[in-house]
Amino acid sequence: MLTIQNYVRAGSLEEAYALCQKRNNVVLGGMLWLKMQRNRVDTAIDLSGLGLDQIEETDSEYRLGAMVTLRQLELHPGLDRLTQGAMAESVRHIVGVQFRNLATAGGSVFGRFGFSDVLTVLLAMDTYVKLYRAGEIPLGDFLTRKRDRDILEEIRIRKQPGFHMVYQAHRNSRTDFPVLNGAVSLEETGGKLVFGARPLAAMSLPMEESLRQKILGGTLTEAEAAACMNAAAEQVPVGSNMRGSREYRSHLMRVLGRRGLMELQKLASAGKGGAEL
Numbered sequence: 001m002l003t004i005q006n007y008v009r010a011g012s013l014e015e016a017y018a019l020c021q022k023r024n025n026v027v028l029g030g031m032l033w034l035k036m037q038r039n040r041v042d043t044a045i046d047l048s049g050l051g052l053d054q055i056e057e058t059d060s061e062y063r064l065g066a067m068v069t070l071r072q073l074e075l076h077p078g079l080d081r082l083t084q085g086a087m088a089e090s091v092r093h094i095v096g097v098q099f100r101n102l103a104t105a106g107g108s109v110f111g112r113f114g115f116s117d118v119l120t121v122l123l124a125m126d127t128y129v130k131l132y133r134a135g136e137i138p139l140g141d142f143l144t145r146k147r148d149r150d151i152l153e154e155i156r157i158r159k160q161p162g163f164h165m166v167y168q169a170h171r172n173s174r175t176d177f178p179v180l181n182g183a184v185s186l187e188e189t190g191g192k193l194v195f196g197a198r199p200l201a202a203m204s205l206p207m208e209e210s211l212r213q214k215i216l217g218g219t220l221t222e223a224e225a226a227a228c229m230n231a232a233a234e235q236v237p238v239g240s241n242m243r244g245s246r247e248y249r250s251h252l253m254r255v256l257g258r259r260g261l262m263e264l265q266k267l268a269s270a271g272k273g274g275a276e277l
């Protein structure tokens with residue numbers, strides 16, 4: 001059981017950061033995973049009064065406050081257009097609506113959870129995190145960065161011309177953690193293959209230019225997509241846990257990746273989605 005000695009509703013990020021430097025103090029997100037720990041917290045730091053629960057759109061990016069909920073991600077029309085429904089698809093199976101109304105995007109990202117659907121879909125985009133002390137960092141770099149006591153303010157998604165993406169996941173039951181999830185994306189200057197629930201944290205691979213050109217030209221075959229995913233699966237380490245073996249995850253990576261690439265080709269050929277810059 002989690003035991004909290006003191007509670008502070010921070011009046012500023014400066015105050016929250018100062019409090020967070022003490023070892024046994026903890027920043028609260030949605031409190032859904034934190035409350036399941038067996039731990040003693042000296043001071044729980046609440047960021048809910050700092051206006052970090054909004055999704056803002058500019059000409060070049062989306063800015064997601066750290067306290068934005070997964071339900072907000074699921075229902076936001078702009079993110080839905082940008083990702084061709086992939087953002088909503090990535091979160092809609094996470095437990096239930098009540099849970100998604102509480103779980104936060106910041107908690108999902110800062111927690112670096114190996115099972116995270118949110119990290120997988122964000123890695124497939126041009127995503128950065130804004131930290132109070134360290135400033136703006138690419139999401140991929142943040143995931144491999146040594147954990148510290150900085151505070152996540154925002155998640156920033158850059159709009160990219162010609163952007164398309166597909167998200168897929170396999171679960172043993174509807175609201176369970178994914179056995180494996182994956183996202184494939186492309187834009188005018190590149191593309192990505194991303195796989196999460198390995199059960200390690202999500203990992204991104206750059207899409208080869210020859211593959212990107214085939215997708216854009218509508219000439220990628222099932223056999224070529226399968227060969228591409230066979231090669232990619234050799235580069236992405238996977239492990240075993242109670243939801244699936246290493247061999248099963250490796251097989252799923254090949255299957256979901258192949259399906260994702262073929263669906264991505266359909267989206268690109270139809271000219272659906274993409275950022276309006």
